[in-house]
Amino acid sequence: MSAAGVGTRLRPRSGRAGEPIFEVRENWGDRRVSTPIAGFTLGGYQINGYNFFIIIVSILLLVASYLVLRGTRLGLVARGTMQSADMAAALGYSPDRVYMTTFFVGSALAGLAGGVLAPLVGLVPTWGTLYIAKAFITVISGGASIVLGLLSSATVFGLVSQTFTFLSGPVIGEVALLVAAIVLLRLLPQGITGRFFKGRL
Amino acid sequence: MDRSALRDAPWVVAAGIIVMFAAPLILNFYTLTLLVIYGMLALSLGLIWGFGGILCFGQAAFYGLGAYAYAISAANIGESTVPMLLAIAIPFVFAFLLGAMMFYGRLTDVYMGVITLVVTLIFFRFMNTTAGPEYQIGQARLGGYNGIPGYQTLNVPGDASAYIWDESLYYTCFVILLVVYVLVRLLLASPFGRIAVAIRENENRVELMGYDARLRKSVLFAIGGGIAGLAGALYASWAEIVTPGLFSLGQSAEIIIWCIVGGLGTLVGPVLGAAVLGYLKFALGQQTAVDNVLVMGLILVVVVLVLPRGVVPSLISAFRHSSRRREPGGRRRRGPRGVRADG
Numbered sequence: 001m002s003a004a005g006v007g008t009r010l011r012p013r014s015g016r017a018g019e020p021i022f023e024v025r026e027n028w029g030d031r032r033v034s035t036p037i038a039g040f041t042l043g044g045y046q047i048n049g050y051n052f053f054i055i056i057v058s059i060l061l062l063v064a065s066y067l068v069l070r071g072t073r074l075g076l077v078a079r080g081t082m083q084s085a086d087m088a089a090a091l092g093y094s095p096d097r098v099y100m101t102t103f104f105v106g107s108a109l110a111g112l113a114g115g116v117l118a119p120l121v122g123l124v125p126t127w128g129t130l131y132i133a134k135a136f137i138t139v140i141s142g143g144a145s146i147v148l149g150l151l152s153s154a155t156v157f158g159l160v161s162q163t164f165t166f167l168s169g170p171v172i173g174e175v176a177l178l179v180a181a182i183v184l185l186r187l188l189p190q191g192i193t194g195r196f197f198k199g200r201l
Numbered sequence: 202m203d204r205s206a207l208r209d210a211p212w213v214v215a216a217g218i219i220v221m222f223a224a225p226l227i228l229n230f231y232t233l234t235l236l237v238i239y240g241m242l243a244l245s246l247g248l249i250w251g252f253g254g255i256l257c258f259g260q261a262a263f264y265g266l267g268a269y270a271y272a273i274s275a276a277n278i279g280e281s282t283v284p285m286l287l288a289i290a291i292p293f294v295f296a297f298l299l300g301a302m303m304f305y306g307r308l309t310d311v312y313m314g315v316i317t318l319v320v321t322l323i324f325f326r327f328m329n330t331t332a333g334p335e336y337q338i339g340q341a342r343l344g345g346y347n348g349i350p351g352y353q354t355l356n357v358p359g360d361a362s363a364y365i366w367d368e369s370l371y372y373t374c375f376v377i378l379l380v381v382y383v384l385v386r387l388l389l390a391s392p393f394g395r396i397a398v399a400i401r402e403n404e405n406r407v408e409l410m411g412y413d414a415r416l417r418k419s420v421l422f423a424i425g426g427g428i429a430g431l432a433g434a435l436y437a438s439w440a441e442i443v444t445p446g447l448f449s450l451g452q453s454a455e456i457i458i459w460c461i462v463g464g465l466g467t468l469v470g471p472v473l474g475a476a477v478l479g480y481l482k483f484a485l486g487q488q489t490a491v492d493n494v495l496v497m498g499l500i501l502v503v504v505v506l507v508l509p510r511g512v513v514p515s516l517i518s519a520f521r522h523s524s525r526r527r528e529p530g531g532r533r534r535r536g537p538r539g540v541r542a543d544g
Contacts, residue, residue: 129450132450133318133319133322133450136315136318137315137318137319140311140312140314140315141315171326171327171329171330174326175323175326175327178319178320178322178323178326179323181315181316181319182316182319182320185306185308185312185315185316186302186303186306186308186316189306189307189308189309189312190312191312
């Protein structure tokens with residue numbers, strides 16, 4: 001997290017999981033911090049090293065959360081509570097405590113996302129609001145499966161958005177993403193994993 | 202027609218008229234008009250969320266649509282009667298189509314929330330890009346981020362030079378708000394309204410009884426859209442400019458906060474919530490010691506924790522509780538129910 005540069009401070013903000021955490025830069029005098037990892041060339045293209053780093057971090061996090069949810073007792077209890085809180089309570093797990101823990105983890109992940117993304121964007125205190133709607137839309141469109149749903153919806157929306165951005169500019173790209181979300185939810189009212197990959201994690 | 206549901210309405214209207222004449226003693230007309238418009242906007246969401254159980258994250262879309270419909274048509278026509286009607290009709294039709302798409306697609310709570318949110322965002326993004334001269338409807342340029350200024354504001358129907366503004370605009374808005382309130386009360390007391398509440402309570406059961414819940418929800422949603430559009434048109438007339446900010450996420454969130462703080466399942470609650478929080482925002486905006494948004498957030502958190510049903514329903518049940526104790530033989534009435542926390 002020190003990647004964001006000297007003189008920064010992370011301030012967690014309570015909110016829903018998936019909401020990014022704001023990073024407040026205290027030292028307003030020193031605002032130009034270059035991205036911490038140098039780029040490299042591949043054939044005729046220049047690749048930004050830090051963007052590459054973000055991709056790797058996301059993949060690692062996704063795999064890690066899949067493994068935790070799938071393989072550990074903690075993940076089992078969390079999934080069980082999500083499916084049937086009453087049943088989990090009957091088996092001796094406090095749903096409140098489980099929700100609290102998952103909320104902690106979600107907030108921590110959101111914080112990490114904010115920290116990792118911070119070097120790429122101009123930070124202002126209201127920066128996080130840009131991502132609330134998109135995060136919300138992506139998660140809901142994914143459907144019931146946590147990891148697969150997120151993966152599929154993020155892939156669909158990312159592809160649509162970037163394709164249209166490439167073809168006709170960022171605003172159209174953004175609008176295309178939003179229209180895609182409407183069409184997708186109209187066709188699959190339970191999200192992507194409500195029909196495909198049903199019952200998988 | 203359920204007459205018992207209308208029992209409170211005359212008292213509310215009477216109280217409203219008193220407030221209408223008392224409020225100018227404290228505040229200026231300019232601010233008050235805005236508060237009344239906010240009240241009408243909150244009323245529209247209070248109707249569809251509190252009574253129809255439809256959580257709409259995008260009430261600002263209809264509000265902004267009404268404002269833009271008014272501004273564009275007023276700039277072309279130059280007289281405010283037809284634009285006013287258009288500003289109700291266009292959001293009404295749009296909300297009906299959007300609602301039909303969602304309800305006939307059997308979308309439920311959170312998915313519906315996403316769709317309404319997304320529609321608002323699309324409007325916001327699109328309107329922000331319409332700066333070029335090619336975006337022109339008749340004589341009105343959409344103007345992108347700068348919005349549309351300089352159109353005909355509200356006038357006495359038939360006489361384009363008799364502007365309604367400042368003091369008279371305030372009284373006009375307030376009277377319209379009271380009329381809308383009475384109409385909504387009548388709607389809720391009618392069979393249509395009672396079935397709408399039944400759909401909120403248990404949609405499956407209502408459908409098994411043979412009612413078409415999808416059509417009824419679409420119509421209720423459209424009525425909410427129409428009221429929001431009317432509020433938007435009055436706003437356009439008050440502000441004399443419309444900008445894409447009307448469609449912003451913050452605007453949508455604010456409407457929801459008004460309803461939560463004021464209290465769902467009542468009509469007065471959201472209106473009061475909007476007026477009080479709107480005034481607070483205005484008052485806080487005049488000082489620099491505390492950040493406005495911070496205080497708003499704190500108020501929301503405190504209200505949700507302390508009065509989860511909202512201020513007005515809590516006050517009503519507290520009042521009924523104490524009056525029952527004073528006269529043991531008094532009528533027993535059930536307090537209005539808020540929607541479920543997860544709905």
